[in-house]
Structure formats: C-alpha cells, structure tokens
Amino acid sequence: MHSVETFRELQDEATEWRRYLHQHPELGYQVHDTARFVTEKLASFGINHIETGIAETGVVAVIQGEGGDGATIGLRADMDALPILEASNKPWSSQILGKMHACGHDGHTAMLLGAAKYLAGTRKFKGSVALIFQPAEEDGCGGQRMVQEGIMDRFGISQVFGMHNRPGMEVGKFAICDGPVAAALDEFDIIVKGRGGHAAHPYRTIDPIVVAAQIIVGLQTLVSRNTDPTESLVISVTKLHAGTAYNIIPDYAEMAGTVRTFLPSLRDFAERQIEACAQGIARGFGAEIEFRHRRLEPAMFNHTKGTNLAIKAARGLVGPVSVAEKIKPSMGSEDFAYMLEARPGAYIHIGNGPTASVHNPSYDFNDEALPYGIGYWVNLVETALAA
Numbered sequence: 001m002h003s004v005e006t007f008r009e010l011q012d013e014a015t016e017w018r019r020y021l022h023q024h025p026e027l028g029y030q031v032h033d034t035a036r037f038v039t040e041k042l043a044s045f046g047i048n049h050i051e052t053g054i055a056e057t058g059v060v061a062v063i064q065g066e067g068g069d070g071a072t073i074g075l076r077a078d079m080d081a082l083p084i085l086e087a088s089n090k091p092w093s094s095q096i097l098g099k100m101h102a103c104g105h106d107g108h109t110a111m112l113l114g115a116a117k118y119l120a121g122t123r124k125f126k127g128s129v130a131l132i133f134q135p136a137e138e139d140g141c142g143g144q145r146m147v148q149e150g151i152m153d154r155f156g157i158s159q160v161f162g163m164h165n166r167p168g169m170e171v172g173k174f175a176i177c178d179g180p181v182a183a184a185l186d187e188f189d190i191i192v193k194g195r196g197g198h199a200a201h202p203y204r205t206i207d208p209i210v211v212a213a214q215i216i217v218g219l220q221t222l223v224s225r226n227t228d229p230t231e232s233l234v235i236s237v238t239k240l241h242a243g244t245a246y247n248i249i250p251d252y253a254e255m256a257g258t259v260r261t262f263l264p265s266l267r268d269f270a271e272r273q274i275e276a277c278a279q280g281i282a283r284g285f286g287a288e289i290e291f292r293h294r295r296l297e298p299a300m301f302n303h304t305k306g307t308n309l310a311i312k313a314a315r316g317l318v319g320p321v322s323v324a325e326k327i328k329p330s331m332g333s334e335d336f337a338y339m340l341e342a343r344p345g346a347y348i349h350i351g352n353g354p355t356a357s358v359h360n361p362s363y364d365f366n367d368e369a370l371p372y373g374i375g376y377w378v379n380l381v382e383t384a385l386a387a
C-alpha cells in the first residue's frame with residue numbers, strides 16, 4: 001500500500017494532461033479528440049491492448065499484471081464536458097466557446113491516465129486491470145451503452161469501480177458509503193387539455209392554467225402525505241408553459257418534471273400516482289391530461305465487498321481519519337449506476353477543495369487532487385489483485 005508521496009512525481013505531467021483536456025472540452029458521444037488523446041497516452045505507456053470506438057467514442061485498455069493469472073477489475077473515468085460558457089478565468093480556460101469541463105471529467109480522465117502510467121510501469125499485481133474511458137456521462141447514458149456493447153463479458157471484468165470529485169470537501173479526503181449512493185432518475189410530461197376562450201369570460205372555458213396549478217400543488221402531497229417519511233422521494237415540476245396573450249385563456253398547458261428515488265417500489269408508486277393524481281384533478285375540473293413518463297438512470301448501489309476494498313485503498317493512501325465511510329446518499333443520479341448494475345464494485349468521492357460547485361461556470365478541477373486520485377486507483381488495484 002502506497003502513501004500519496006509515491007505519486008507526487010506524476011503530478012506535473014498529469015496536470016499538463018488535465019489542462020490540455022480542460023482547454024479542449026467535447027460533449028456527449030462527440031469526444032473524438034479526447035479519446036484520441038487518451039489512446040495516444042495509453043500507447044505511450046507501453047499498453048498494447050487498447051480498444052477504441054466502444055459506444056462510439058469509448059476506450060477500454062487492458063494492463064496485465066506480472067503476478068500471474070487472476071481476476072480483471074474495471075476502473076472507469078468519464079470524458080465528456082458540458083454546454084456551459086466558462087467563467088473560471090483560469091489561463092487554461094476552455095478554448096471552445098460554450099463548452100467546458102464543469103464537472104471535472106478532465107480531472108477524472110487525467111487521474112486514470114496517471115494510474116495507467118504507474119500500473120503499466122510496475123505491474124505488481126496478478127490478473128488484469130481494464131481501464132474504462134466512457135463518453136456521454138452527462139447526457140446520453142454512455143455507461144449504459146458500454147455495458148450493452150458487452151465490455152463486462154468481453155474483458156472478463158468481475159468488479160468495477162468509479163470515482164467523482166467533490167467540491168467543498170478538502171483535497172486529500174475521500175468519502176463513500178455502502179448501499180445506496182445516487183438516486184434513480186425518471187422524467188415526466190403532463191399536458192393539461194382544457195378549452196380556451198376569452199379571458200373576460202372564463203366561465204365559458206376550461207382553464208388549463210388553473211388546473212395545472214392545482215396539479216402542481218397536488219403532486220406535493222404524494223411526497224408529504226403518501227410516502228413513508230423515512231424513505232426518499234423527490235418530485236419536482238421543472239417546466240410550465242401555457243398561453244400567448246393577456247386576454248386569451250389557452251387550450252392547453254404543458255408541464256414537466258423529474259422524479260428521484262432509491263427503492264423500486266417507490267419508483268413504481270411515483271409513476272402510477274403522478275398520473276392518477278394529475279388525471280383525477282384534471283377530471284374534477286372537466287379537463288383531460290396526456291401523460292408521458294420515462295425511466296432514465298437506475299439508482300446506484302455500492303456493494304459491501306467493493307466498498308470495503310475502496311475504503312482500504314483510500315485509508316492506505318491518506319490514513320483512516322481522511323476517509324468518511326458513511327456519507328449520506330445523494331438524490332442526484334450518476335450513469336455509473338449501469339456498470340454497478342452489471343458488476344459489483346463501488347463509487348467513491350474525492351475532495352476537490354473549496355472550488356465552485358460542479359456544473360457552475362466558475363468551476364475548475366483542482367490539480368492538487370491528481371496524485372490522490374492516481375494513488376487511490378493504484379492502491380485499489382494492488383489490494384484487489386494482490387500478487
């Protein structure tokens with residue numbers, strides 16, 4: 001087990017990679033230059049098993065240990081940026097207007113590259129490591145597509161691990177929990193169909209705006225009056241569009257929103273009851289609704305064995321007091337959930353210091369965190385695959 005000092009010598013080089021990636025952000029599946037950069041670096045480390053074009057632009061590379069046969073563990077980094085105009089004012093700010101690495105995926109990619117360089121140079125483990133560089137984490141379910149394209153079977157991956165930076169947590173600290181980590185994400189649309197008319201004569205209309213307002217209030221009670229308060233459900237109405245003029249009651253109103261849950265039973269409940277509640281309210285006022293519901297990402301669960309392994313690797317790097325082992329799960333969602341559905345493993349948070357929050361135009365990944373992330377990956381591999 002190595003302390004972080006072992007990895008300080010990689011910091012300057014990893015910082016260069018990170019800032020290059022930061023200057024050249026790409027979105028979704030269009031991470032062509034990023035994937036090319038990653039592939040070139042991996043090849044320069046002497047890694048000869050590299051597969052590209054998985055889920056369009058994903059890359060998987062395999063490093064074999066020198067300790068003999070053993071299992072293969074997967075380490076995943078995401079590569080995509082966000083459609084945000086950067087306002088960090090850093091010398092290495094985005095060179096592409098309207099796109100930026102505002103979630104630190106540039107740092108995640110650089111940390112996995114740093115670990116790849118170290119592991120390819122030392123190979124003090126048995127079995128193999130599969131380095132997974134995925135596109136489209138933010139939007140597009142790139143993790144799901146890599147799983148659908150068979151990476152787990154093809155590379156014989158038996159456990160899989162992920163990492164994300166966390167602003168507001170000190171550099172050199174890690175945080176994790178066993179069990180639920182991130183919530184399932186669903187979206188819904190409701191169209192309220194009334195009957196439009198002159199705003200001076202509302203009694204001759206069925207006003208869809210008033211009905212929509214009642215539905216918004218009604219949906220709040222699914223959480224506050226119909227759900228066990230010790231279980232988590234979030235229902236947020238996030239869009240509401242209706243009308244064109246001061247004196248017209250429109251024919252319809254459109255609303256949309258998001259649902260976050262951990263338990264499958266609550267996910268089913270929300271899908272069923274949002275429609276029933278909206279339908280019931282609308283009928284009471286003589287209106288009708290059209291309802292659409294989409295299940296997007298599943299909830300993400302850390303597995304006990306993988307969590308314990310992650311804690312051991314992080315503790316070895318920074319000491320036990322710097323590893324929070326029982327953090328609260330987040331109602332946010334994360335597309336690494338698909339990989340943890342396919343294989344056991346764990347997802348850990350790494351401190352990014354007092355930076356702006358992720359998805360904020362002033363955010364920047366903290367390069368001081370690079371040796372910690374690199375060291376975590378290396379410790380994890382050498383612990384899981386101890387020769």
Ligand code: NI
Nearest residue numbers: 103104105164
């Ligand atoms: Ni992210």
